[in-house]
Amino acid sequence: MTDLDKGFPGGGGAEPPRLETGSMPFFPAPPAPPPPPAVPAPAPPADAAPAAVKGRVTIEDQVIEKIAVLAALEVDGVAESAARASWGATGEAGGPVPAASPVAGRPLGAPRPHHEVSLELSLTVAYGCPVMAVAEQVRAEVARVVGRMLDVRVVAVDIAVEDVRPPAARNAANAR
Template sequence: MTDLGKGHPDGGGQDPYSEGRSMPFFPGPPGGPPLAAPTAAPPVPPAPGLAFGGTASATDPPGLINIEDEVVEKIAVLAALEVAGVAGLGGRRADGAGPAGAARPDRPGVRVLLRDDEVTLDLLVAVEYGSVIMEVARNVRANVTRVAGLMLGRRVAAVNVTVEDVRLPGA
């Protein structure tokens, strides 16, 4: 008999977090101790600007929560770059303004459309040569939908992926 069952409550092996590995993004194993309820913060006066959307519940303090489009764009870019086979984001404008192929170093290949409690994202991606393009595009759509929905706390209505380039890996 080996010592694999020692050190983990379910006996299925060692605890994966006991050897210096990082905790998952959303910690809290099922059946574990309940998380402490957050304490109420003092009310903050409303900030000028547009809110991300949504309606306040009776327990929310007054004020607006603003999420800039650039933040949503960055989330989409990082989520797309996590997918195997993505060489980078597109270089031409995702919003159709300007000449085709115009570089957008400030916002590479992403457009955000906010409506009510929903967000729609348009992405231009470059795929690594040798990858199955449709598979990479589906994986980009799935990962961006999942990550944006979790991080923004909003419904992702659509993620439109346009593959505009094929590049050599590492280029």
């Protein structure tokens, strides 16, 4: 009988089987469990500085108008844009409040109802672009950008296409 038949490596006899140095067992151990999730840092003591500082943020109409104009100019086919914003309330037909109304002439820092805004844009569209498609793209883009950047609900984007211009590349070539 050989050593392999007895199941003992080495010289046979009563010596127990042993693993060779650096070898792996035939059946490896199960994988280690994942590490526990990170524990959030404890809250600061109550006598520490307050987490939120009180105050108010006022967003001027010019800021809303500039954001709307920049968003409109990102749409292909828009050559030029201008905007006018009004906060909160809407008129009888759901449009923006007329400029002469007391709501539209509200003083600086006055509360803005419901965080809603209405916009009026005037566009100049590049010649050759489908005017209605450009206007709809502008409406969607302006509502998305203004709503996201200012965390307000855009209730209306009224668009007036006031002019058509040759594309900018042709204007540059004609200027030479």
